[in-house]
Amino acid sequence: MIELRHVTKAFNGRMAVDDISFTISEGQIFGFLGPSGSGKSTTINILTGQLTQDSGQAWVLGKDTRQIGSDDLLDIGIMSDTIGFYERLSIYKNLLFFAKFHHVSTDYLDQLLRRLDLFDDKNKKAIDLSTGMKQRLLLIQAVLHTPKLLFLDEPTSGLDPTLSREVHRLLLELKHKGVTIFLTTHDMTEATEICDEIALLYQGKIIEAGAPQAVIDKYSDKGKVVIRFQNGKSITVPQEETANYLGQHISSIHTSEATLASIFIQLTGEKFEND
Template identity: 75%
Template sequence: MSKMIELQHVTKKFNDKKALSDISFSVSEGEIFGFLGPSGAGKTTTINILTGQLVQDNGQAFILGKNAKDISANDLLNIGFMSDTVGFYEKMSLYKNLEFFARFHHVSTEVLDDLLKALDLYQDKDKKAENLSTGMKQRLFLIRAILHTPKILFLDEPTSGLDPTLSQKVHDILFDLKEKGVTIFLTTHDMNEATKICDNIALLYQGNIIEYGAPQAIIDKYSDENKVVIRFQNGKEITVPKEEVANYLGQYVVSIHTMESSLESIFIQLTGKAFTNE
């Protein structure tokens, strides 16, 4: 598969503060890539470089097979960007907000209606945008970004504030776009979500990529295969070496499972900091 996004040894400073420090990664066509890091880690700077809004100090950035510095207005039509800062008309209805973009991209109203129904918004389509809940706005912004089935899709916290049922519906739509060859670059603070839907991830901290690869491969790398967690009927849990498991059998054991790390615990292990959006 061709590389749709690639950074090679990119560095970016703002005054004397280094926002990105020699970062490199690539994202292939049809891949769901998770770019994970707390606020201030460098995620927005990276996206702005890839979309031609910023120029890096060192290194090279490529998108859609060309240098990010050289992307044109026509190239931007092949990119979907989930944003709440532009093109949101509070006095217009939810439907009119999206119909404007559908017409701009020559997308049929049938496609728009299908997306509204898939994300449980169709019944609220006549509500004024200013009266929408945070979750409704989130889904509106997502639909706007994916209406034209772009080649590359940038999503910032696509399921933030959504309940598990709606989050799953968003995931189903992303998997469908992936099947169509859309490359999805997403940021999320939900490590479980990243583990579930991403083909590859990069853990970003203070402008550095501290881990990169398939989520399960990273988890396996840091998991201790020689220890297991034993849970008892009274709710107590203990961690013991595998060879000691036999000593606890028959003692009201409810479950025994291997000790597997999570992306969040790995992040804490590598940085000494909790993974938060603070």
Template identity: 60%
Template sequence: VNKKFKNTVALDNVSFEVSEGEIFGFLGPSGAGKTTTINILTSQLDADSGEVEILGKNSQNLTYNDFVKIGIMSDNVGFYDRLTLYDNLKFFAKFHNVSIDYLDNLLKRLDLYDDRFKRANQLSTGMKQRMLLIRAILHTPKIVFLDEPTSGMDPTLSKKVHDILLELKNKGISIFLTTHNMDEATKLCDNVALLYKGKIVEAGSPQLIIDKYSQNDKVKIVFFDGSEKIVPKEEASKYLGINTKTINSLENNLENIFIQLTGDKLND
């Protein structure tokens, strides 16, 4: 898939597959092309060239019955400002014939139940994120597109979101997750694609990518005087002694690998 906005290349020959029941991470900084990709995949935007197939169909041929099998959480998918959080979500629950008990359960799990009567335009960023997440997954779709779902959330809330996403995966639901949080992607995703300036610079399972760029044959020795030394793993035993503070393997992480491949940092 390729996409330009005037003279700016948004997506450059982007290609990937997502399997049923898979959490697929589309990772990169703001402006990399993540949201553009979601908009193309969900028929909100046309690609300049290339083909997109979703639920076994070309994305341009999706019908109403196909769209009700899709859940979308993004800044482009709005909500009703003047309605309460609860009324926003009850509207969608009734539309999809979902029980209010199930809605209440999700609200309680994501710490929104006590605030359910707040108007949507009075919610904090993190509360809006959780409201939009519930709306995206409320009808148990076949595939869910989540754009930075834990943005603005503290670690405790993020963990609750992660638990819900893993439960959806175990039900066979496919999850397309965009994030610049590489730790989140490593924990959650079966496969990832690292996106930079519209190009995929690396793809595969998080652990395979980490292994590919890690120096598994070497270790780092840290001494009590603050000095460090990198040596072959088989020589590590020579440094066991009172002057050695730690001996650690040189396993990499996705964030360092991204910087290594692009020379650029991710957003905080």
């Protein structure tokens, strides 16, 4: 569904995307993870034909991205803060336009509005929406026609945990229908839970990639546990030595498993942060 080979893109001499390659199969959720300025948006813009790479090759739906036309875009859904909506129209009228264009029933539109807790506010003008409500409007706009390929830029940003979980359920349902999902997120837990494959992006380069648990296992201290004491101190010891510390005011004992966030710090020396 998506393939990049040695793609590069620079702006004013600054390398935004530096020799990146990856492949995404049909029906996968692919997490593209990186802080602001790492090259995520540039990559999406190349894949959707909005930008042309300086070198390398990129294909979407079996077609060179430099040859994407309007008919190809009918099979693609894009959620991004660069994709606009009609500010003076209500939530419902914004989405009704897309529903009619794609021949989608209003019943399905209403179902999505209810799932994402927008139905009661459907007559509110888009210009008056909170950040979280705009996110949900743009998400519905992107998924409404059940595209073959879906690009989502931070779909749960600004959402509470309950709505985030509902978005995750919706994305997994789309995945089971064969939709391929390209997801950018700064939420490492989200990526671990719902993505089939991830790539960590830093300063335009992919620094690690693979199935989330495989990446975590690669950097975890197997056979070791972290013991936390009630005074706030903690130590990492081999699992077989745990018994030596029992009775010493321990507050918790858990396996020494890495997280995607800790792996990012280990590889870059920097915290994973978004603006």
